Amino acid sequence: MELLSIEFLGRPLRLEGSIAGWQELYWDNQIVSQMVADSERKESTSHQFNLQKGDEVLNCQLDVSLIWQPFSFQYTVKLDGNVISEGERSSKDIEQQTPVVAPKTERRFSLIGLISLGMKALKSAKLIKVVLASASLAAYSWLFSFQFALALIACLVIHEYGHVKAMKYFGMKTKGIYLVPFLGGLALSDEKINTRWQDVFISIMGPMFGFILSLVLMIIYWVTGDIFFAGLAAFNAFLNLFNLLPILPLDGGHILKSISFSMNSITGLVLCTAAAIGGIALSYTLGLSLLGFLLIMGTLEILMEWRYRHTSHLLPLDRYGQMVAAAWYVALVAGLIGIIWHFAQSGDALLQLPLQILGT
DSSP: OEEEEEEETTEEEEEEEOTTSOEEEEETTEEEEEEOOOTTOOSEEEEEEEEEETTEEEEEEEEEEEETTTTEEEEEEEETTEEEEEEEEOHHHHHHOOOOOOOOOOOOOOHHHHHHHHHHHHHHSHHHHHHHHHHHHHHHHHHSOHHHHHHHHHHHHHHHHHHHHHHHHTTOOEEEEEEETTTEEEEEESSOOOBHHHHHHHHHHHHHHHHHHHHHHHHHHHHHOOHHHHHHHHHHHHHHHHHTSSSTTSHHHHHHHHHHHHHOHHHHHHHHHHHHHHHHHHHHHHTOHHHHHHHHHHHHHHHHHHHTGGGOOSBOOOHHHHHHHHHHHHHHHHHHHHHHHHHHTTOOHHHHHHHHHHHO
16 A cells, blocks of 8 residues: 655655555655565664765665554655655545556557457446436336336435445545446446545445435335335335345445454455355345355455455554444444334335345
8 A cells, every 4th residue: 555655856755565564665656665575574664775866876765653553654754864854644644645556558459458448438438327227227117117116226326326425525536326237336436445444434335325315215204104105215224234235245245344354364354255155145045146146256356355465555444443333334234124124013015025035
């Protein structure tokens, strides 16, 4: 992850590092100092390097004091023994930063490259959003009714808007919301996250907005007595509860991954793998082939997380962050179940359906 990026002698000086202990120092995108992975590395480290300026050789030094949990970073830059810059960074600074993008190497023409460019252009076009939204409306109208399909799409949009709002909170540029038939929706961003807390916050805000929507629909039902709003509130709560299943690539899986891998890599691998096995059993029991497809994608994500654990750029959650994330997750799950249980007590067969599904 990018720990520091400042101007030094008219050019950018950037320090990259990971919790595994490796550090690489770049000056104008050229590596000038590096340290290999060492989990036993002490808090204080020093990078010494020389730069050529005409016929003069400059002796440069970057002193770093780094604590990962809770995150604390202090630095001092020296030139020929004189301090020319110093400061500190917090986890908030890491969350708000826009990492430097290394210059791309020139690529030769290839068919795969041309297809990839076409896909990127298609993804960024507004037309694809309209096509996907229309296909979703047609699919859900075929399954249910046109009115319920419109209401369901509204629920999906509000859920995805929660993700978009969270991304914007961290200053991330977003591509908007894409509705995918039978899969729900996607909120895409042009930028990568920098911390595990960002992953938790962005993931949980979708179901959180869904929970708030169910509460609003519940109030409308109490005021109007129209069972349509009761059914929509219960069904929306069920969809968001399903999305909080602790299996990747669902939102609940991302929350579990961020909490568990912040503890240590082995804990993350064990918990995420156990959740995936539980998801496979669930998909087999309920005959949900679509869930099985999602689990394949999630398993690949777990393997990639484990493979690149020593070079992860994500700042892990500290103990307090892990407890807050876990408590928020449990409270949200309990709230959604509470809404489903409340409507199931009415005795209406339709309103009892979500609770019956949970019972199976």
